[in-house]
Amino acid sequence: MEALATRLSNLDSHVEGAIRVVMFYDTLMRRRVDLPALARASAGLAECVAGIRLHSTGQVIRMSPAGTEASTAQPMSSRSPVTLDDEEIGEVWLERAGVANPLDEVVLDRLGIAVAAVVERYGPARTTMADPALVELVISADSDEAGRARALRLLGFAPDRPVRVAAVRTGLPLDRLAALVCPSHLVKAAEVGDAGVLLATKLGEFPDGARAGIGAHECPSRAWTEARIALRFTTSRSPVVHHPDLGALALLAEVPVASLRANADVAAVAALSAEDLETLDAYCATGSLRRAADLLHLHHSSVSRRLEQIGKVLDVADLARVKLALAAFRLL
Structure with missing residues (x-):
């Protein structure tokens, strides 16, 4: 990677240096490098820590001139936003001790363009949690x-x-x-x-x-x-x-909650015990006393007694009406 560019400290002119920086990043993009590689190459080129941050994921990449992850944080000596479709999606920066290099602005400008291109092509890092x-x-x-x-x-x-x-x-x-x-x-x-x-x-x-x-x-x-x-x-x-x-x-x-609560069938379902509610749910799911008993791992006579008890407050014979009342109750 070092053979692709002349060190900034050895450049004889600002124009020549700017051209070399542009060529440097053009070469990186042709190689379809990822964000860590961009940060690593930029740190080597600028001879100081280079950083990249994406706002969407909070991902931060900081690389040292040696090509390793930077451990000690230093103040940013220069910073540039990364934009995509006129929206700021992140930032890039350099952490240079002492006086800024005349070409730092060019480096950050090209680095920002490269980062935007990588994000547009590949999207952010494949993390699951999102902003x-x-x-x-x-x-x-x-x-x-x-x-x-x-x-x-x-x-x-x-x-x-x-x-x-x-x-x-x-x-x-x-x-x-x-x-x-x-x-x-x-x-x-x-x-x-x-x-x-x-x-x-x-x-x-x-x-x-x-x-x-x-x-x-x-x-x-x-x-x-x-x-x-x-x-x-x-x-x-x-x-x-x-x-x-x-x-x-x-x-x-779309029915207001107050209207649901005021309905007599829904109120009757809401007053049932957890055991009776489970029985009613199984009965509605199967439509049959015996199949409900199988689902609940009970004898059908036990399910029959529970449904008889529920029938005192709710017409269990009208299955469509019971299903509607049970569905409305779940919305509460």
Whole structure:
């Protein structure tokens, strides 16, 4: 790498030096180097510590002139923003002791251009956790399409590829869940509000204990709305719900909570014990007393007695009505 450039300290003229710096970075880009290699080469060229930071991931790379990671932090002697589509996506800097070199500005300018090109080509480092602000830009209904496209690109997603959106709740760390669900596909995760967000090119199976609502709309903001609705309908028996599978039940999510609570059937379901609620859920899931007994690992006579008790406050014979009341109760 050193053969590609003359050391800045040995340059005879500013113009010649600037040309050599431009040629140096052109050569690096033709070789399609990554961000650590860019920082390492820049540190060797400038003969001081060179640094790169991406705002989207918080990733910081600092390399010493020796080609190793810099350990001791020094004040920045010069800094330059990294921009992509007129948006600042990061910064590059040099940590030079003493007087700045006349070509430091040129080095940082070309380094910033190179970093932007790498980010645009490959996306940020393949970390799972993402900047919540960027994720919110993607899923917010208030985002304009240009801003949403930039945010998706900064997160590593191709603009012409669909993005799946899931709303999740889990006892696992969110990055661990994302890695399990998408072991071989691009996925970004963040906590937004009271739920976790997964943005992925493809979603796999969710592990036991996790609950997930999955949107289907091609627009990420609409898909996020669908995913949050689907998440509200999840249960221990149905921990993953796809919004299209809800059908007309999804309309219940638009009913005010106060109206749901005031409904007599919903209030009756809310007053049931955990045992009776589990029995009613199994009965609704199977539509049969005996199959519900098998699901609960009970004798059918035990399930019959429980349903008879529930029937005092709720018409269990009308299965459609009971299912509707149970679904409405879950939204609370």
